[in-house]
Amino acid sequence: MATIADVAKEAGLSRATVSRVINNYQYVSDEKRFLVQEAMKALNYFPNSSAQKLRSQRTQTIGVLIPVLTNPFFAYLLEGIDRIATDNAYQLLVCQTKYDQQKEIHFLNYLKSKQVDGIILTSIENNWETIAAYTTYGPIVLCNEYSEQTLVPMVRLNQLEGSYLGTCHLIRQGHRKIAYCRGGYMSQLTKDRHAGYKKALTEFGIPYNNDFIFKNVYDLEDGKKVLRDSLAMENPPTAFFAGSDQVATGIVKEAMKQGKSVPGDIAVIGFDDQPIASVVEPALTTIKQPAEEIGYKAMEVMIKSIESELEPNDMDIHLPLQLIVRHST
């Protein structure tokens, strides 16, 4: 593969001039620019990207940490991030953490090795202090997940309001025994959702029942299991607030299979408003999260961070979420 020196020789010019053409510098005469371009074509030249990165200390690459690619919510988040990245000539290094603390640390170190210009976190596995330590090495932006700090920018939804809205809706439909499904680790997002659920209960004078909290629930199969477990209870819940549409779908499918009617016997409300929410029968009532939009806002903020154009309002961007009422409640 030809190098910049070969091009310079071919064009009868210096490497510096070739570099100027590559980088669209202004002070190059049209004549020489043409010469360089011809030489590049003739030699089928492409600049070595590692050399460019080493020299310029810029990689034009952003690391995106997501738990799992196959979760549609994160796929849409990524889609949003990618759209803005592509528009601005950035590349994405997709890093699956699989909800693992070690892996998250491993990927955060890409900042130290200058493999990426910045990192977007869509979930948080380690405690905040651990992560905060990395901000010295490059910009970090929180996307979807968040924490109670003002150090790094975040793009987020009012999760407390989301679950509050959903729970209130369930209560207004006459439910008093409302189950709540969540993941494992109590991230700030998880905590806030939980708080919203509790807040609604309290407001309507319904006692909080620990038996109605289902933990480590992530996907469709987990949802099915929740429903089965609930049926084995002495005093089972009549409504379920699920942490995702996948989980909600699992609950609905299993309920139907067990001969229960939805929403007659059991009401279910999801989170996300993914395509699956409209596919399952009955269609899910759910809290719509504008996943793509969160993604592209986050990438916009990341670019601003890199170019030192961050403004105070960029530090905490809130996007609206919305209760979509369908037929599962």
Added chain:
Amino acid sequence: MATIADVAKEAGLSRATVSRVINNYQYVSDEKRFLVQEAMKALNYFPNSSAQKLRSQRTQTIGVLIPVLTNPFFAYLLEGIDRIATDNAYQLLVCQTKYDQQKEIHFLNYLKSKQVDGIILTSIENNWETIAAYTTYGPIVLCNEYSEQTLVPMVRLNQLEGSYLGTCHLIRQGHRKIAYCRGGYMSQLTKDRHAGYKKALTEFGIPYNNDFIFKNVYDLEDGKKVLRDSLAMENPPTAFFAGSDQVATGIVKEAMKQGKSVPGDIAVIGFDDQPIASVVEPALTTIKQPAEEIGYKAMEVMIKSIESELEPNDMDIHLPLQLIVRHST
């Protein structure tokens, strides 16, 4: 950020020795190794990855070209690729082509700029000659999509058999008016699927009807439209072979909405066997593609290519596909 020179000075050794420790060279005494490790810790040292790449001419990065991240089939493919990549200390540069020829070319050029060690193609947008020209610059592996050549390794399914199986199933259920839905560009995969559909028709003496071929059909909404369009036909099909579970789901949902019974009035068969196939009511009969497995086979082959350990059998790996009969037929 500290450099290798700083570490060398701190440890009172040469840069070469530090490098040897970083790269786990064998001939380093335990004593010096310890000294180096201490120095690295003390200085919070991380090797600059661009420098390593420039010097070693290896990036440990594979470019994966996929049409869209939000299509679950590709998400699972990517998941499979990522599993093997992670296990072997490779990183993935995820490149969305959005079915665009220019973008595909753009990403293929990462091979020329030595930004990636190899490229996995999960779809093909340009003609094969154009792509073949890039094999000089690094290994290319075809994953899912394929072409009639023996130049680059491919991991694939017998698509012709897949659609043949599905169409035969439909015919045996008594259908004679069978519609077929496909995307836009006639890739080899698309052609083969089409051929399998035709083959089944021919075998059962059913004439091929061009009106029954629906083109540019990709997702759930497209599927709905297909059903509506078909209903407007003078002599509408009674069965649909869809190119994906998304499309099949759209057809089923819209059919129900239009008051048709599935499979009574209209039978539908999908492709992929994604989670959604079991969620929609009635559950989809579909051709199961082992997406994750295709992905990890492809990455295995890629690694072998890079390490020059490719064997003849690696050039064309076939994985089985399977007809899953549920309730939409």
Added chain:
DNA sequence: ATGAAAGCGCTAACAG
């Protein structure tokens, strides 16, 4: 507007 020259930080011969 163009060129000369100095590295960016690292690895890999080679020598000892």
Added chain:
DNA sequence: CTGTTAGCGCTTTCAT
């Protein structure tokens, strides 16, 4: 087993 040295290919002052 360890050190010296020569680049990998590029960008960017600093001159002119």
